[in-house]
Amino acid sequence: MxxxxxxxxxxxxxxxxxxxxxxxxxxxxxxxxxxxxxxxxxxxxxxxxxxxxxxxxxxxxxxxxxxxxxxxxxxxxxxxxxxxxxxxxxxxxxxxxxxxxxxxxxxxxxxxxxxxxxxxxxxxxxxxxxxSTRLLFYNKGLFDKAGLGAPQTRDDIRSDAAALKKSGVTYPFALPLGQEESQAETLMWLLSGGGGYTDEVGNYDIDSPANVATFQWLQNDLVGKGLTGPVAPKELDRAKAFDAFTKGEVGMLNGHPTLMQEAEKKGIEVGMVPLPGIDGPTKGSMGxxxxxxxxxxxxxxxxxxxxxxxxxxxxxxxxxxxxxxxxxxxxxxxxxxxxxxxxxxxxxxxxxxxxSQLYPFGKTSWAQVSESIKEKIGSAVEPGASPESVLVQIASQARQAESAE
Structure with a gap:
């Protein structure tokens, strides 16, 4: 040829x-x-x-x-x-x-x-x-000013975010659940709670009890306490969150290596740790x-x-x-x-x-499921919303898409 x-x-x-x-x-x-x-x-x-x-x-x-x-x-x-x-x-x-x-x-x-x-x-x-793999990024300067150490557990995230808010930080914890890349943000949090998108045999399990508990925690302990900043997570895209971090307006957020480079160019001293889980650092990272x-x-x-x-x-x-x-x-x-x-x-x-734990790329339904997550997951943490109902809706669509493979 x-x-x-x-x-x-x-x-x-x-x-x-x-x-x-x-x-x-x-x-x-x-x-x-x-x-x-x-x-x-x-x-x-x-x-x-x-x-x-x-x-x-x-x-x-x-x-x-x-x-x-x-x-x-x-x-x-x-x-x-x-x-x-x-x-x-x-x-x-x-x-x-x-x-x-x-x-x-x-x-x-x-x-x-x-x-x-x-x-x-x-x-x-x-x-x-x-x-890339993902870690929790934190602004060392803001943490030092508030007298804080690197977070290790979810309780640390909540208490550190409260202290950062008290010291005037705009986004104590930036939670980008807008449509740009919320499927990544979501998976990081699911893994931190012992869950994920699939179960042990590879079937979708998006509405598992562990996943529901994780989003209830996000809704009640971060969003509900006013610790995620002036933009609702549903409206906050990753690029906007990253840009705010490089401007020194964010205390913590989940980041990847590109953000490290951009932040350091702007004079932000970056700390990085595995995403804190319920009792300690998440085992394994999202890839x-x-x-x-x-x-x-x-x-x-x-x-x-x-x-x-x-x-x-x-x-x-x-x-x-x-x-x-x-x-x-x-x-x-x-x-x-x-x-x-x-x-x-x-x-x-x-x-x-x-x-690292990757998305279920080999599923022909993944593109459709990913889009569903991008469109809906931000509403799961809104005030008055039911995280379980949103996850059940996404899970139902995922299983339907999987059965059609």
Whole structure:
């Protein structure tokens, strides 16, 4: 197979192929938008692969999964998507398998736990793109001013937040349950209460007693006591919460490595601990992986594979991880990061990745369930709401979606 042969299906009829890449934006604004990274990779790839052009579109995390879903539904799927879920597209036979696209050396270099998470029915469809683990971040300056130590339990969170409020902190505990990434915030809290999205055998268990108790605690002990700041959690997106943290307006929040970098640039001294649980630190952390996938619709299998092999070179993987303080998904890049003292602040996150708890990515229903969580979970902590009723509603939709797989 050659580029020219596959190029017969190109839109311009000139023998060249244009790959359409849709990706998520990890940046916080125009200065560090991911569009710059992908444009740079595209230029280098095009130079090394004459006859293949790459058209890059970048959307916010709030919009990117929905944008791709609408493209696919309209019969205008991108060639490559870098988004949050893949299993529903794999189940619908819209994606190439890894074996159909990438070189063996590329596929065998992914971290094993992430490879497993990217499989549907034993075949790898979702190529891990970047990963992170999550910790509780706190503003050391605000904590010192209030005479506080690092929180270890939920009781500590509540009492520390009350002390921070008394000392005039705008957001004692920022709780972003808006639609941007509330499925992540939710899972962190569920794990801290001994629950999660699924049970021991992998079935959805979103309305378990442990999960209900966790959200009752959030509603009563944080939101109900006025400890989450002036913006209701349902209206607070992660980006707004992170921005407030970098401005010194937040005492505590759940964060990932990118926030550490941005806060330190603004002179915020950051403390980090595992998310406190009921009796002590949460055992194990939440891990997040985002995914690359190749769509079949335009028939550009060979060209997609060439681009993905290029994108997963160590220099590109590490460049993206460096820019956003995230974790590489390949063994070779992970080893390079471990050996580099410049990345010492990330070593704690990196060590937690192999045993972290990820979303149930392999479920074809996960994209739908994730959207349901984003839309509804913020209402679970509103004054007068019933956390149990909201979780039961989400769980019912999840089980219905799962039964349709």
């Amino acid at each position: 050659t580029v020219t042969l596959s190029g017969c299906a190109s839109d311009d009829g000139g023998g060249d192929v244009t790959l359409r890449l849709v990706a998520a934006d990890y940046g916080t604004g125009a200065e560090n938008t991911s569009k710059k990274y992908w444009d740079d990779v595209a230029v280098k790839f095009e130079k090394a692969n004459p006859g293949i052009d790459v058209d890059v579109s970048v959307y916010s995390w709030k919009d990117v999964d929905r944008e791709v879903a609408e493209m696919v539904k309209a019969g205008k799927a991108p060639d490559i998507a870098q988004i949050g879920a893949f299993a529903d597209y794999a189940q619908a036979d819209k994606l190439y398998t890894a074996d159909e696209m990438i070189a063996i050396r590329t596929g065998s270099n992914f971290l094993p736990s992430l490879t497993y998470a990217g499989e549907v029915d034993g075949k790898l469809y979702g190529l891990p793109f970047v990963a 997040v992986a985002d995914w690359m996938m190749g769509f079949k619709q335009n028939g550009h299998r060979v060209e997609i594979g060439k681009f993905l092999d290029f994108a997963y070179k160590d220099e590109n993987v590490l460049a993206f991880a460096d820019q956003y303080d995230l974790l590489p998904v390949t063994s070779s890049a992970s080893l390079a990061m471990e050996a580099d003292s410049r990345h010492e602040p990330l070593h704690e996150f990196l060590a937690a990745l192999p045993n």
